[in-house]
Amino acid sequence: MSGKTLYDKLWDSHLVRQDDDGTALIYIDRHLVHEVTSPQAFEGLRLAGRQPWRTGSILAVPDHNVPTTDRRAGIADPVSRVQVETLDRNCAEYGITEFSMLDPRQGIVHVIGPEQGATLPGMTVVCGDSHTSTHGAFGALAFGIGTSDVEHVLATQCLILKKTGSLLIRVDGALAPGVSAKDIVLAIIGRIGTAGGTGSSIEFAGTAMRSLSMEGRMTVCNMAIEAGARAGMVAVDDTTIEYVAGRPYAPKGAQWEQAVSGWRDLHSDDDASFDRSVSLDASSLVPQVTWGTSPEMVTGIDGVVPDPDNEPDSVRREGMRKALAYMDLQPGTPITSIRPDHVFIGSCTNARIEDLRAAASVIRGRTVHPGIKQALVVPGSGLVKQQAEAEGLHTLFLEAGFEWREPGCSMCLAMNADRLQAGERCASTSNRNFEGRQGQGGRTHLVSPAMAAIAAVTGHFADVSKEPA
Amino acid sequence: MDKFDTFTGIVAPLDRPNVDTDAIIPKQFLKSIQRSGFGPNLFDEWRYLDHGEPGKDNSARPLNPDFVLNQARYRDASILLGRENFGCGSSREHAVWALLDDGFRVVIAPSFADIFFNNCFKNGVLPVVLPAATVEALFAATTATPGYALRVDLQAQRIEAPGLDAIGFEIDPFRKDCLLRGLDDIGLTLQHADAIRAFEDRHRQAAPWLFNKP
Numbered sequence: 001m002s003g004k005t006l007y008d009k010l011w012d013s014h015l016v017r018q019d020d021d022g023t024a025l026i027y028i029d030r031h032l033v034h035e036v037t038s039p040q041a042f043e044g045l046r047l048a049g050r051q052p053w054r055t056g057s058i059l060a061v062p063d064h065n066v067p068t069t070d071r072r073a074g075i076a077d078p079v080s081r082v083q084v085e086t087l088d089r090n091c092a093e094y095g096i097t098e099f100s101m102l103d104p105r106q107g108i109v110h111v112i113g114p115e116q117g118a119t120l121p122g123m124t125v126v127c128g129d130s131h132t133s134t135h136g137a138f139g140a141l142a143f144g145i146g147t148s149d150v151e152h153v154l155a156t157q158c159l160i161l162k163k164t165g166s167l168l169i170r171v172d173g174a175l176a177p178g179v180s181a182k183d184i185v186l187a188i189i190g191r192i193g194t195a196g197g198t199g200s201s202i203e204f205a206g207t208a209m210r211s212l213s214m215e216g217r218m219t220v221c222n223m224a225i226e227a228g229a230r231a232g233m234v235a236v237d238d239t240t241i242e243y244v245a246g247r248p249y250a251p252k253g254a255q256w257e258q259a260v261s262g263w264r265d266l267h268s269d270d271d272a273s274f275d276r277s278v279s280l281d282a283s284s285l286v287p288q289v290t291w292g293t294s295p296e297m298v299t300g301i302d303g304v305v306p307d308p309d310n311e312p313d314s315v316r317r318e319g320m321r322k323a324l325a326y327m328d329l330q331p332g333t334p335i336t337s338i339r340p341d342h343v344f345i346g347s348c349t350n351a352r353i354e355d356l357r358a359a360a361s362v363i364r365g366r367t368v369h370p371g372i373k374q375a376l377v378v379p380g381s382g383l384v385k386q387q388a389e390a391e392g393l394h395t396l397f398l399e400a401g402f403e404w405r406e407p408g409c410s411m412c413l414a415m416n417a418d419r420l421q422a423g424e425r426c427a428s429t430s431n432r433n434f435e436g437r438q439g440q441g442g443r444t445h446l447v448s449p450a451m452a453a454i455a456a457v458t459g460h461f462a463d464v465s466k467e468p469a
Numbered sequence: 470m471d472k473f474d475t476f477t478g479i480v481a482p483l484d485r486p487n488v489d490t491d492a493i494i495p496k497q498f499l500k501s502i503q504r505s506g507f508g509p510n511l512f513d514e515w516r517y518l519d520h521g522e523p524g525k526d527n528s529a530r531p532l533n534p535d536f537v538l539n540q541a542r543y544r545d546a547s548i549l550l551g552r553e554n555f556g557c558g559s560s561r562e563h564a565v566w567a568l569l570d571d572g573f574r575v576v577i578a579p580s581f582a583d584i585f586f587n588n589c590f591k592n593g594v595l596p597v598v599l600p601a602a603t604v605e606a607l608f609a610a611t612t613a614t615p616g617y618a619l620r621v622d623l624q625a626q627r628i629e630a631p632g633l634d635a636i637g638f639e640i641d642p643f644r645k646d647c648l649l650r651g652l653d654d655i656g657l658t659l660q661h662a663d664a665i666r667a668f669e670d671r672h673r674q675a676a677p678w679l680f681n682k683p
Contacts, residue, residue, distance in 0.1 A: 064499075130558065144584055145560060228554065318484070436514045
């Protein structure tokens with residue numbers, strides 16, 4: 001019998017019961033909650049006369065709707081305000097821990113969970129948000145759920161699931177300077193497609209993954225959902241344990257020793273077998289830029305906008321044509337000649353301290369190009385913002401002509417006031433380049449923080465790996 | 470949740486791959502704290518020529534004549550025919566609520582994104598996965614025949630498609646049973662409350678740090 005994958009281990013250690021057809025009840029350790037996908041779940045619970053099973057499993061934070069400008073006057077948009085107040089009320093009613101909008105720990109739910117040690121190795125973590133896959137970076141089983149399942153977890157502490165297939169993605173080799181975790185995951189999605197992980201849980205492995213910091217691993221796992229996977233994960237190693245140590249909600253003392261000894265087993269066994277596997281050579285990777293309206297529509301900075309006429313599949317060809325029309329791009333256009341109007345550095349993909357440092361190191365001593373209408377930095381949490389300010393990064397950004405904002409999801413999905421106007425083009429460190437994602441008619445190019453920064457100062461996409469160090 | 474047994478409806482073809490949930494229901498409508506009322510804003514950015522906002526009178530907005538669901542022959546459609554990776558992106562269940570609110574009870578595609586697929590079952594919407602060639606044949610039949618309708622028989626796992634051989638489809642037995650009986654799966658899970666408590670006790674013994682309250 002072959003050994004277990006990391007996914008097998010996480011599944012088995014949370015299995016409450018299983019039917020003969022494989023339908024299982026899986027216990028959920030951590031339930032992260034935000035304001036957009038929870039109100040109907042709390043309301044459903046109330047209407048059915050049920051109580052939350054274990055409020056101690058829940059950490060709540062408003063992030064999608066919150067303004068990133070001065071918040072002391074509250075939220076101007078009355079509809080957004082009601083939604084955030086509804087979260088506050090639900091948390092107060094049930095005694096749920098919430099970092100409310102003015103709490104210095106408030107931030108994007110997928111940034112604050114790890115930052116607080118509320119995300120731990122070996123956990124099952126869910127949230128009514130597709131980017132919950134982020135937390136898999138800790139050797140956790142983490143995935144997004146819909147609102148009905150938010151209610152299901154509130155009421156039962158479990159989910160009804162069937163086990164997915166397993167996909168091993170090995171990334172080996174050393175990244176060139178200026179090439180980052182974001183480029184790895186964009187290249188993976190470009191290779192396997194946005195449905196390449198459908199029906200699977202992905203384990204990211206290989207020397208390049210091992211060399212990434214926890215923040216880099218989170219960036220990769222964050223976009224596992226963009227490859228269609230239920231979850232993405234990385235095995236626990238010293239990097240994981242060092243990151244978790246000392247976090248506010250991490251175990252302490254004897255509990256810490258006991259926990260670490262268990263976490264050391266959170267890796268796939270040497271003889272584990274996967275349903276599928278894919279390999280990527282990190283050493284040949286160049287910075288990536290998306291050109292279309294799906295994250296799989298991506299190429300290297302040295303590439304050109306592809307020609308739909310060269311696509312043999314008719315459905316894909318038509319999809320490319322629609323994408324190029326929406327993006328207002330011609331086949332054959334060099335990526336380096338594309339000029340964004342906006343630059344957005346933020347989101348649960350790339351708004352952690354290392355992301356801000358990477359961007360800041362590119363702009364140091366330079367200024368935002370006059371062709372750029374707006375360049376925004378939106379830190380992932382209040383604590384990331386504090387840290388950046390302690391390092392003086394905000395001064396670099398502000399002096400270069402960036403705006404330095406309060407934490408939240410912001411222009412990643414444009415639910416608050418931060419959004420593109422129709423026809424505007426954005427170099428964005430976020431995760432989705434769908435039509436209208438950053439504002440109706442807006443055009444998104446997904447890039448790493450360093451690539452967003454160099455686009456801001458040069459006015460066009462440029463190869464940050466060619467920059468003098 | 471309404472039961473689902475057999476369903477007959479007009480088919481509307483949405484001929485593009487990777488239809489994401491941002492397209493199905495744009496973000497500004499997610500500010501609602503209700504489960505209903507999303508129907509008029511289904512595919513809002515494709516459906517209307519102007520920008521939609523919550524509270525706007527949708528009946529007064531200019532329709533995009535090029536969008537397929539605005540064509541008279543598809544106005545009463547209740548079965549949506551899509552392409553690969555339907556429902557990708559955001560986990561927002563509002564996408565399924567919007568489809569349901571606009572009258573759709575069945576979505577047929579060669580593949581679905583995982584969270585959207587799951588959300589459908591929670592709301593009495595049947596997502597049917599069919600081979601790409603079968604979907605292609607349905608696109609051809611739908612566009613060739615105004616008023617083209619399908620009869621979907623969930624119990625028999627069969628679709629009657631005029632002009633084509635009857636189409637069988639696969640469905641998870643548990644999900645099929647929930648749809649047929651209109652079951653609330655929270656109620657089903659709570660029948661195992663003792664097993665959950667017993668697991669929780671063992672889990673707490675083995676890994677007490679998982680139970681530290683944030």
